[in-house]
Amino acid sequence: MTTSPAPTSHVVLPPVAWAAAEGGALLRVEAAWSTLTGQSAEESRGFGWLEAVHPEDRRKTTEAWTSGGTNIVSVDHRILSEADGRYHHYRSCAVRKAGATGEWSGASIPVEDLLNRLEQQRGALEALRHRARNTLGIIRSIIRRTIRAGGSAEDYAAEIDARLGALTRVHAALIRDPLAGLDLAQMLADELSAWTLKEEGQVTIQGCPVRLRGKMAESLGLMIHELLADMVKRGGFSAPRSHLRVAWNVAEAGESARLVINWEETASSPVPAASERMDFAREMLERTLPYELGAKTGRQALPDGQRIVIELPQGADVIVDQAGQPQSRQP
Numbered sequence: 001m002t003t004s005p006a007p008t009s010h011v012v013l014p015p016v017a018w019a020a021a022e023g024g025a026l027l028r029v030e031a032a033w034s035t036l037t038g039q040s041a042e043e044s045r046g047f048g049w050l051e052a053v054h055p056e057d058r059r060k061t062t063e064a065w066t067s068g069g070t071n072i073v074s075v076d077h078r079i080l081s082e083a084d085g086r087y088h089h090y091r092s093c094a095v096r097k098a099g100a101t102g103e104w105s106g107a108s109i110p111v112e113d114l115l116n117r118l119e120q121q122r123g124a125l126e127a128l129r130h131r132a133r134n135t136l137g138i139i140r141s142i143i144r145r146t147i148r149a150g151g152s153a154e155d156y157a158a159e160i161d162a163r164l165g166a167l168t169r170v171h172a173a174l175i176r177d178p179l180a181g182l183d184l185a186q187m188l189a190d191e192l193s194a195w196t197l198k199e200e201g202q203v204t205i206q207g208c209p210v211r212l213r214g215k216m217a218e219s220l221g222l223m224i225h226e227l228l229a230d231m232v233k234r235g236g237f238s239a240p241r242s243h244l245r246v247a248w249n250v251a252e253a254g255e256s257a258r259l260v261i262n263w264e265e266t267a268s269s270p271v272p273a274a275s276e277r278m279d280f281a282r283e284m285l286e287r288t289l290p291y292e293l294g295a296k297t298g299r300q301a302l303p304d305g306q307r308i309v310i311e312l313p314q315g316a317d318v319i320v321d322q323a324g325q326p327q328s329r330q331p
Helices: 031-037 048-052 055-066 112-148 153-176 184-194 214-233 276-293
Strands: 016-021 026-029 072-081 086-096 103-110 203-207 210-212 243-253 256-266 296-302 305-313 318-320 327-329
Touching (some): 048 055, 055 072, 072 103, 086 112, 112 153, 112 214, 153 214, 184 203, 184 210, 184 214, 214 276, 214 305, 256 296, 276 296, 276 305
Parallel strands (some): 203 243
Antiparallel strands (some): 016 026, 016 103, 086 103, 203 327, 210 318, 296 305
C-alpha cells in the first residue's frame, strides 16, 4: 500500500463538514462534498460516501467507526477528487454530540500539502545525514594523509587547518542554498582568494555556468585546494610569466554527457616526482574522484608545470547550464 503523498496538485481541495450516525452512516454533508467527489447528497448518504474513499483505505475507515469505546473518531485516508481523477490525502475527525441522539459532528480536512512538506523535510534530513557521513570520511582521509606526511607539530597543525578551511568554505557556500549548489567559477575564485592569488593576468577561469552539489562539491573543492597549494609551494606564481588556466566544457559521449575540466599550469617550476602534497592530490585524482564520483582523470607532467584533466558525469550533483553565458574571469 502506497502511503506517500501525491505530487502537489493545482486542484483546490476543500474542507468538508458533515454529520453521521453511529457506525459512520452519513446523515447530511455540505455541498463541498459534491464539489470534491462528484457524489450527490443522495449518493453519499448512509455508506455511499465510502465509494469516494480509496479502496485500500476503506477497511481502516470503517474500523475507526466500529472500534467503540470512544467519543472521538479520527482517520487518515485518501478521497477521490472528481476534478483531476486522483485520490488525495484527508484527515477525517468526528465528535459524538452531547445527549442520547447518537449523532456525530465531523469534518474532513485536506492534509496533502502538510504531508508533502513533511516528506520534503525527511528528504532534506536524510540528505544532511548522508552529507555528514561523507564529510566525516573526508576529514578522516585528511587527517590520515597529513599524519603520514610527518613533519613537526606546527606543520601538521598548519596543514590540517588549511585543508579543513577549504572544506569549510565549500560547506558554507552549500549551506546558503543546498539545492542550487556551488558555482564552479566562484569556488575557484574563493580558493584563489584564500591564497591571496589575485595577480592580474596570471589566472584565467573560463567555462559555461556549472553548479556542484553534495560530495561532488566537497571533493572537487579539496582537489582545487591541494593543486593550488602545491603550485604556491613550488613558487608557481612568483615568476612573471607563470600562468594558471582552468577551463571546462561539456562533452557528449553517446547518451551520457560529461563535464570536462582542464587545469593547466605553465611557466612554473617542474612538479617533483614525489611530494607530500602531490601525493595527496594524486590519491584524490587516481582514487577518490574515480571510485567515489565516477570521474575520469588524467595528469601530464610538463617541463614547466603540469596539465590535469577531470571528467565528471553529469547528474543530480553536477548541474550545467549550457544555455547560460560563458563565464570568463581573471581574478
